[in-house]
Ligand SMILES: [Zn+2]
């Protein structure tokens with residue numbers, strides 16, 4: 001299977017609606033567009049219908065991720081797009097991490113972050 005076919009299978013496992021015959025098309029955004037979060041691929045259904053599913057992460061990077069997460073993002077007149085990204089795992093409990101500690105860069109979920117302290121540095125804040 002190609003990288004795109006394997007990623008389609010992963011996306012279906014993650015609960016995304018990709019009908020039979022869907023394909024993922026690579027996009028080559030300029031570096032400036034990439035900084036603004038431009039997608040590096042986008043999904044098309046049978047007949048070339050835009051599925052409004054894509055990611056700024058390259059397909060290979062998503063395939064390498066242990067878990068995928070998705071987020072609905074508003075995209076002007078056409079409604080919502082589904083953004084795919086690698087889920088970060090909390091390094092203490094393996095839950096879904098929401099942030100990384102500013103001091104030691106450990107990825108943590110909300111409850112673990114609350115318990116996470118560094119002697120002499122005070123409590124890391126979540127913002
Ligand atoms: Zn945790």
Ligand SMILES: [Zn+2]
Pocket residue numbers: 101102103104105106116117118124
């Ligand atoms: Zn820390």
